[in-house]
Amino acid sequence: MENILNYIIAGLANGCIYSLVAIGFVLIYKSSGILNFAQGTIVILNAFVFYSFTIQLGIPMVIAILLTLAFGALLGFVIERFILDRLIGQPILAVIILTLAFSEFLKGIMNLGWGTDILSAPQLFPRGNITILNIVTLDYSRIAFLVITFFLIIIFAIFYNKTKIGLAMKATSDDTIAAGSVGIRVRRVFVVTWIISCITAAAGGILVTNVMGIHIQVAEIGFKAMAVALVGGLQSLPGIIIIGPAMGIIEFLSAAYLDPLVDGGMRDLVPFIILLIVLIFRPSGIFGWKHIERI
Amino acid sequence: MWRPSGLFHVNYSQEIAFVQTPFQWVMLVLGLFVTFALPLFIPLDALNFFIKAFITITAVLGLTLLTGNCGQISLGHTAFMAVGAFVGAPLLNQGVPLILCLIMAGLAGGIVGLIFGLPALRIKGFYLAFATLAAFYVIRFILIHYFGGVVGHNVPPPSILGFSFNSDFRIYYLIASTCFAMTYFTKNITRCKWGRAFIAIRDHDIAANTLGVNVYFYKLMAFFIGCFYAGVAGLVLSIYMGWASVDHYSLTNCIWYLGMIIVGGMHSISGAYLGVFFILGIEEMGIVIAPKLAELFPQLAGSMIGAVPIIFVGLVLVLFIMIEPRGLVHRWEIIKTSIRIFPFSN
């Protein structure tokens, strides 16, 4: 019983990161209709940059975090301005391959710059555990995950629903041309979404590598987050916020209870299996809605 | 294709013929002759490049049908290749004739492709791309855990009628013939009602449906056919490597394959050839340049060899899609048109 609870809490904390990264995707998808397959690579690139700032250059932690977020923002700006700008209205396959090829390119660069060893991330939170009622043991970093993600998501929700640029993003996602014709600067909206998306990726990268170590393979978190986004329903932010932690929990539970049956590896597989099942039976995702196609 | 002006078809049969003009006959015979005489003249390094190219073309032709013609994006293509290799390799080990092994590998790839193509009945675009990506991981997991994947299978040199394909030199002929046979099959599929049904589904599935095309059936068949090619190519690759291991069938390769069909202009056979040679050429350049860069930057030498080709191809693909998302063939058409209407082009 205690075990199960521990798995659930650990899964919950990990799943929050999925939600955080998934929000990055969904923002871009909602505004420009592009699903960014490179998101996971951007996450890990930011983590590497964070590593360089702290360990290699010895910059104090808080400043390093801010610098990394700034780097994320710059990256988003550059990607939107120089690459994605040309892709609006191109065939979907071109968009997909562009983001994937870009992701491979970044991986190559990271391979050159930081090598292939697993680097241990600078320690963000003091080590130690709290035990609640002798049942659940929580280490500080996981608690921090939960709290930080929670706050980021709230900030995000307020931004998206209450600010002017947030509304402009909503309008752009509904109809780019109409939004442009009522005076919304669509280009600026795209840039802002990319910047925000890459900042969330940076935040996710700093957090997730804190427990997983920094390694190019961590980029697969991007695919898992994408699975979360699709299972939740790409248009639905609440769906993603719910599905992320749920997926994390299922992952940890299956790692604990299914792995012995198939000698390992279930953790990385479960999100994809769930995704395939959901896509077959409810293609628009659990919280998504269907469009009626006009003929 | 390239038809001299003033030459018109006088019957419908000519228009769908594989070879349409005397010039094309000459080119075909010459091309086949050069391909088969090639190993006698070029060094082994270059031969290996061509072997790799022909294997890749076989796989990419499948994607041309599935993604280029039928519009179903598959990020699991290399996984289906692995399925072909993992089914074909044990059969080869047990002495099953090579041709039969190739067919079995193709069928295995095709059937697995068909199963993982099922989501395509309900989703398309980004969703399907991601579903096939998920399929990639699922298949990989199954192969590793239940079919001896990490270690893989040893593949003995196969033989036909006592002729053993036991050197790269000899394997080249096996691979080139497979590739050409598959090219011919691709042409056959595209020039009959099947090819039209595929394009109809890609361009407008609802309209295709009203014309009586059973969209579900043809989508699944597109997956079957495309993955049949993958299975065959996968086995051929494992024969060339002498070993079948999931590591030969990476996601990166699958991305390059899709990049190749974009470079080649998505839906033509000549485009597939063009794209494969273009991207593999870039990759080869990276492989050649990497050691020289490693000398220049000794502190990075460790990861240079692995990383530089990937950086090269990734960068070229990104730039290519940014500049010409419709591929080389499209650019070629524009050039052709501007030459034809010469003084009036801009």
Added chain:
Amino acid sequence: MKKEIQTANSSLAVDKVSLSFGKILVINNVSFQVYEGEILSIIGPNGAGKTSLLNCLSGFYQPDSGRITYKGQEITKIPIHRRASLGIGRTFQGLQLFPGMTVINNIMSGRHILMKTNFLQAFLHWPWVHREEIAHREVVEEIIDFLEMEAIRHELVGNLGYGLRKRVDLARALALEPKILIMDEPMAGMNMEEKEDMARFIIDIEEFKSIPIILVEHDMEVVMDISNRIMVLDWGNVIAEGKPEEIRTNPAVIKAYLGDADEEVNHY
């Protein structure tokens, strides 16, 4: 000029069909029949449910209640692709063509159900496949002659103008040798000349192939000129049905299109 239609020979019968999207009732209890050899036009203001009705006939939408029978066989629930082999041809309101194919191949794809090549034969391109391909090509060439598209047969459809595309759409529907033709706004967005051409083709089809045509169209002049019978829809209800001259003077129709004179007064 207009011939009398035998009301005994019903081709397609729609019986009390209703359709709603969520809470919105799009088609309310609509019944009508299409007789052999007639052009039946369905008209009505925008949003009257015309296209939705056609989509029920084509199978894109499943009606919530009611039956659609075709030549005595119920087709309410059969899959879309099977309707083509029953002989129901359809043209579209927008440009639902295959822009990546040439005109020839677009029309050839209309012959899909009539071609028997299976997968293995296609793979190996047996001589039989070749012969079949050519036999069908000859039929397609006849359609091209009929619709006067000889000059554009090798053009990619994506490069054609709007009027010609509509003609390719019609050719493609004719290629499956339909026993009934459903046309959704064949003349939308055309200029005068193109409209005249299209009207001529519709009359020719009705005359030479003697198949019934269901036509949805906004251009009243054309509708009045070429239809044998007109049905008027408003808010999903049939408000009138009859010969063109009857519809022209029907007060309910005038009210639907122009609004009620008394009501107008009350507004001010």
